[in-house]
Amino acid sequence: MLVPExxxxxPILYSFRDVVALRTCVYLRKDSSPQRVRQSLGNLRNLGEVGHLSQYTLVSDDGSIVLVRNDEAIDLVEHPGQFVMAEMSDVLGPIVNRNDVQIPPLLRPNDHVEVDPEIRSGHPVVTGTRVPYENVAGFVxxxxxMRSIKDYCHRWMRMRPQTHGSSPSTWTAGGRGNGDRPRLPDADLVRR
Known part of the structure; x- marks a missing residue:
């Protein structure tokens, strides 16, 4: 249904848009069968909508799946192409799936992790920082x-690019560059 961007x-790598699209499918799946989800996506394409799935607002509504755009709702399953009334839901918020399993909100999966497309291109970071979550989880x-981890996070947060056009995301610790976590606790921050 979705080809990773x-x-x-x-290793398969998904963009932030891909993750939003996958959450949309999980959200739709709570009320609809996989066949109905596939059918709705096929009908979406048949209506000429060929953009990335994350661009569209799709909602489950009375056993059907509906495209919502410009204050209009268009049925994609029961009566494809027909305008209908639909109730909006938040795909990025918490979702309870068909098995009553709580799926956390995408942008704030827990108190210490946040996802923001404007921070490190949507890569999960420690809340209030640009520090990649997996670095801290790996250190733990x-x-x-914990004191060394805190020192690392404080140093990361103090970094600022020195030249015009540099991005803080180009800064790493301990000579990193091969994909490994930076060394702690005495790693100096250097520009890659």
Whole structure:
């Protein structure tokens, strides 16, 4: 149903738009069968809508799936192309799926992690920082003392690009560049 924008080969990498599209499918799946979801996506394309799935607002409505745009709702399953009334829902918020499993909100999956397309292109970070969440989680898993992790986060937050056109996302710690987590606790911050 969805071809990843970043990488189709292993490891498969999804863009932020892909993640929003996948959440939309999970949201639709709570009230509709996979066949109905596929049918709605096919009918969406038949209506001439060929953009990325994340561009569209799709909602489940009385057993059908509806496209909402410009204050109009268009049925995609029961009566494809017909205008209908629909109730809006938030796909980015928490979702309870068909098995009553709570799926956390996309932009704030827990108190310490946030996802914002404007911060590191939607990469999960420690709340209120630009520090990648997986760096901190990896340090904890490796048994690094909490004080060293805090020092690392504080140094990361103080970094500022020195030249015009530089992006803070180009800064790394400890000579990183091969995809490994930076060294702690004494790693100096350097520009990659």
């Amino acid at each position: 970043v990488s189709r080969q292993r 898993a490796d048994g690094v003392p």
